[in-house]
Amino acid sequence: MNQLRRIKGTQDILPEESSKWITLENKIRTVMKKYNFSELRTPVFEQTELFARGIGQLTDIVAKEMYTFQDRGKKQLTLKPEMTAPIIRAYLENKLYAQSQLNKIYYMAPLFRQENPQAGRLRQFHQFGAETLGSSAAEADVEIIDLALAIYDAIGLKDLKLVINSVGDAEDRVRYKKILQDFIKPNLNKYCPDCQRRFDENPMRILDCKNETCSTMNKNAPKIAEHLLPKSKAHYKTLKNQLTILGIPFKENPYLVRGLDYYTRTVFEITSDALGAQNAICGGGRYDLLAEELGGQPTPAVGFASGIERLLMVADKQNINLSDSGRLQVFLVAMGDKAKNESLVWLKKIRNMGLQAELDLLSRSIKAQMREANRQNARFVLLLGDDELQKKAFSVKLMDQGEQVDIPFDELFEFLTDKSKE
RNA sequence: GUGGGUGUAGCUCAGGUGGUUAGAGCGUCUGGUUGUGGCCCAGAAGGUCGUGGGUUCAAGUCCCAUCACUCACCCCA
Numbered sequence: 117m118n119q120l121r122r123i124k125g126t127q128d129i130l131p132e133e134s135s136k137w138i139t140l141e142n143k144i145r146t147v148m149k150k151y152n153f154s155e156l157r158t159p160v161f162e163q164t165e166l167f168a169r170g171i172g173q174l175t176d177i178v179a180k181e182m183y184t185f186q187d188r189g190k191k192q193l194t195l196k197p198e199m200t201a202p203i204i205r206a207y208l209e210n211k212l213y214a215q216s217q218l219n220k221i222y223y224m225a226p227l228f229r230q231e232n233p234q235a236g237r238l239r240q241f242h243q244f245g246a247e248t249l250g251s252s253a254a255e256a257d258v259e260i261i262d263l264a265l266a267i268y269d270a271i272g273l274k275d276l277k278l279v280i281n282s283v284g285d286a287e288d289r290v291r292y293k294k295i296l297q298d299f300i301k302p303n304l305n306k307y308c309p310d311c312q313r314r315f316d317e318n319p320m321r322i323l324d325c326k327n328e329t330c331s332t333m334n335k336n337a338p339k340i341a342e343h344l345l346p347k348s349k350a351h352y353k354t355l356k357n358q359l360t361i362l363g364i365p366f367k368e369n370p371y372l373v374r375g376l377d378y379y380t381r382t383v384f385e386i387t388s389d390a391l392g393a394q395n396a397i398c399g400g401g402r403y404d405l406l407a408e409e410l411g412g413q414p415t416p417a418v419g420f421a422s423g424i425e426r427l428l429m430v431a432d433k434q435n436i437n438l439s440d441s442g443r444l445q446v447f448l449v450a451m452g453d454k455a456k457n458e459s460l461v462w463l464k465k466i467r468n469m470g471l472q473a474e475l476d477l478l479s480r481s482i483k484a485q486m487r488e489a490n491r492q493n494a495r496f497v498l499l500l501g502d503d504e505l506q507k508k509a510f511s512v513k514l515m516d517q518g519e520q521v522d523i524p525f526d527e528l529f530e531f532l533t534d535k536s537k538e
Numbered sequence: 539g540u541g542g543g544u545g546u547a548g549c550u551c552a553g554g555u556g557g558u559u560a561g562a563g564c565g566u567c568u569g570g571u572u573g574u575g576g577c578c579c580a581g582a583a584g585g586u587c588g589u590g591g592g593u594u595c596a597a598g599u600c601c602c603a604u605c606a607c608u609c610a611c612c613c614c615a
Contacts, residue, residue: 176613423615490575
């Protein structure tokens with residue numbers, strides 16, 4: 117029989133690694149709370165239509181990366197490939213807008229995309245993110261960006277780069293699309309096949325093309341930020357102004373276009389050079405039209421999404437220690453059957469004090485148990501045998517000092533309480 | 539989907555031009571006192587050399603195929 121293996125592009129997060137995840141998640145939640153965002157959890161799967169409509173039929177995600185299947189009732193379902201559409205769906209379905217005009221939501225969840233795995237890209241991966249629903253003010257955009265950076269700061273990440281752009285609203289884009297097409301058209305046959313395909317449906321993506329000839333020709337392309345109507349222009353200006361007031365450094369990239377169709381006005385990306393080709397740890401922007409697209413009432417919104425695996429890669433590269441610093445306090449070594457039974461009771465009591473405590477479960481020799489205690493970096497080893505039972509006192513070995521002292525049974529709690537404070 | 543790289547013990551890796559029982563370090567286990575860790579010493583366990591063919595008297599080593607992993611394109615977090 118061949119051994120079963122995990123699915124390509126997925127990973128087992130082993131104990132040593134998972135302690136880092138827990139630390140990271142806790143830091144994220146702490147900052148989210150300070151910024152007054154609340155968590156919303158949605159199912160891992162949704163109707164396929166939610167993503168088809170929300171993300172856009174022509175995006176790579178919808179066109180070729182979704183895990184879509186039919187359930188036994190013949191319904192088309194999809195494992196969620198991103199979180200914004202589900203959040204908006206839940207927001208509309210549960211009428212959160214009726215309770216409050218403004219909702220600040222965050223999430224942390226596994227997502228699924230059937231891409232070819234590489235560094236920083238998995239088929240099941242994890243994102244956290246935040247969405248501010250109900251405000252069209254630039255302050256909301258700024259808060260979202262500031263929030264993402266505050267989280268990275270809390271984790272201790274360094275040397276991150278923030279890049280921003282504005283892709284305008286619906287009206288701006290119709291106008292700009294024409295301007296751009298007029299610019300490209302004379303040379304269209306020189307562009308790569310992908311770009312030629314994009315020309316009609318989504319010409320803005322051509323600006324993002326990494327093909328050398330394409331990007332050279334794009335050098336003089338008209339920039340959308342320079343062709344915005346007054347309303348969007350004002351929004352973008354306010355955004356930049358407020359970022360400056362907060363002392364948040366940013367770069368403008370007039371060709372930054374996010375891959376999902378729903379973005380309007382503000383788009384941004386945060387990258388790290390510590391990563392490989394997949395260097396974005398955060399992407400986001402404003403998406404004022406999505407709620408309507410999903411059949412709900414118009415709701416201005418802005419948010420970001422950030423990849424947890426990539427964050428962990430950056431942290432690792434920058435030698436940021438996220439491992440659990442907790443230490444095994446007590447290892448109980450029992451000698452003889454009577455002591456063994458007795459030790460079970462003590463172990464439970466010590467654990468109930470709130471201390472991390474352990475006992476040999478492999479019927480090992482005393483020597484092997486001591487080795488085990490040492491390997492687990494225990495602070496104290498409590499020895500319990502016939503002598504100790506008679507004396508009504510533990511022999512306590514202080515592993516760091518190598519000394520051994522007798523502690524009467526009725527003084528043990530006091531001893532451990534005092535010592536564990538040190 | 540398309541390219542490049544890699545596949546030898548739990549982990550990290552050695553194994554010129556094919557040739558006796560496939561090695562090292564780390565880790566694991568046991569012992570070096572009858573009830574005691576770390577250091578040191580001694581020993582042990584653990585490998586279908588990714589898989590399947592082929593060439594050869596002989597293949598971990600050469601050829602072909604295949605699979606897996608990995609990096610990159612693409613795309614994105």
